[in-house]
Amino acid sequence: MKTFRIGGVHPSENKLSADKPIQIMELPKQVVLPLSQHIGAPAVALVKKGDVVKVGTKIAEAGGFVSAAIHSSVSGKVSKIDTVIDASGYRKPAIFIDVEGDEWEESIDRTPDLVKECNLTPEEIVAKVKEAGIVGMGGACFPAHVKLAPPPGAKAECVIINGVECEPYLTADHRLMLEKTEEILVGVSILMKAVKVNKAYIGIENNKPDAIRKMQEKAVLYPGIEIVPLKVKYPQGGEKQLIDAVIGRQVPAPPAIPINVGAVVQNVGTAYAVYEAVQKNKPLFERVVTVTGKSLKNPSNFLTRMGTPMSMLIEAAGGLPEDTGKVIGGGPMMGKALSTIEVPIAKGSSGVLIMNEKEAARGEAQPCIRCAKCVSACPMGLEPFLLATASSLSDWDKVEKEGIMSCIECGSCQFTCPSHRPMLDFIRLGKGKVGAIIRARNAKK
Amino acid sequence: MEVLLFAVVTLGGIGLVSAIVLFIASKKFAVYSDPRIAKVAEVLPQANCGGCGYPGCSGFAEACVKAGSLEGKLCPVGGQPVMAKVADILGLAAVESEPKVAVVRCNGTCANRPKLSRYDGVKSCAIAAATYGGETGCSYGCLGCGDCVKVCQFGAITINPETGIAEVDESKCTACGACVKACPKGIIELRNKGKNNRRVYVSCVNKDKGIIAKKACAASCIGCGKCVKTCPFGAITLENNLAYIDFNICKMCRKCVDECPQGAIQAINFPPRKPKAEPAADATVKPEVKAEPVAVKAETKTEAAAEGAKTVGEQTK
Structure with missing residues (x-):
């Protein structure tokens, strides 16, 4: 069975909610939609206080090429445009909408029927994806239309769909593959058409045998789509790791991107969103969110409107347990601890994980014993101990030379370190600094 | 004998040639340094x-x-x-310049700013700031991890364990600005040292709306603009819900200090304003006043109204 070549770790899977069907989350009284739910420029608000909106009404337009539009997830009245603490831990501008009823835009096809035919041209598909405000649903939130428009000189050879879900605990993509199998496959066909290729691979780790079986059964109806079962290893869901695992090509160091080796990678969630946007005219305003944790009463998967406060989801899953140590937005490996549970669900919120005090405790950092476990674990072939130390000494030239910009921040180094050294914290700091230095250098040129 | 002579002559010759080459090179490629x-x-x-x-x-x-x-x-x-x-x-004219000192513009002590979360990551302001807004509701204030302490070569900054905020020892501070660069929140500013080390400044950098700022910290600037209206010299500007006192214009009349409803404006190293009945022994203002900002404030506020005008006159002279 296939997997990526370098490094990787095996955290306990803890997929507590794998057999819980997707439930539809009830509507909140108010939704809060941050203007920056994606990588790139924040969106620009199109509405003002007092405006009446419907479900699917565009309320903010993309603020640049690398940016995405935002649509209302509820019907009601815009109560204010203010700031809210989002998953970044800072106050960011957001649109607040008071919910009144549940009236959808008429253009949205709300029937559950599967629409297979798509007669649009590639350009029309990309335009529709852009209009629907679709971003990468795996968590990085990179605007999808940018990936579908290859830069000049680069040519896509295949589409790779990420159904890996290598983060422990999370099951949102797993459930989506089981419950929306054909919709995803149609979405993949549309993506293939958009980038003009006739081959697509869907990579799924073999800890989801039911999803692999179901996808394989249905995939025979869709020419060019192949299901690739993969050996379980974190971080297989990383774009570069997935490309290596599926087609055996390695993406060179930045600024090279996957398209340079002919691959366009999208998440299964994104494929589903593309299906809904292109075939059903439904912009991206809801997503599947896994709410999970060992102490939580009912770990579940919810189809949630964007802007619903996380506290409401936690309540629906049995309430915040008493021994809560940390609440994490995303999975345990790459997710981020939240400073408040009122953070609204955004396009990139794949999960809400509640860690108990024991799990959440950070081990006390001990001196490095030179075991080199982090070096063997690093999926990018870097030397994390070196990057972390040089970064803590502010030696930015050194960390740049050592390839810090290749780091995907997967946290494998820190996970595997027997001395609990906070390597990723320092590497992230260094990456930020070096990134700024490189941008300044490029701006000068 | 002959072999010996040969060796001496050859080596001597090589030495002489090298010496000449080096001499010429040193003249020809000499780099002039003033x-x-x-x-x-x-x-x-x-x-x-x-x-x-x-x-x-x-x-x-x-x-x-x-x-x-x-x-x-x-x-x-x-x-x-x-x-x-x-x-x-x-042989040039010396340019007069006002001596400066680093000023920490945050008064979000543990008492003023309740903690809402706990940060358990690496003890570094830069990393904490990249992670989230901080342990309190104020995402602008001092994080207290001591990045400024680490970069200060003169041992002039310490984190006060009681307030959790960085403090500058004026006698040691050289205003090199290393802490200003190190602070990820941009709290530290180099301000004129002032006459008799007296300074008036807004000890807050919170740009949130007043209601949010006030909730987060009891000593935050809420951008009400009272100080701007009060200042007779136009030294105070209000931008993004935050007042700023221009130290080049400020005449240190301290009217703004009295006016500020939040006590966010600090006046330090001023003599006490004739404390009468109160047992204000601990509020005798010495250079280390900043350790007790709350006490100073309380005192200045109560005495303020009556004494204000008088002090202004004295100061402006």
């Missing part, structure tokens, strides 16, 4: 702190010699006396 650079470097404090904006003291010396004017050049460590010496060596 002797004044070494002289200027000698009078500099050799702290190599980079506070002047040049790479070390020799870099600053070279820049001074080459520039031909001392406009905008200041060794923050040596200050005016050293710059006078430099001016002497170069």
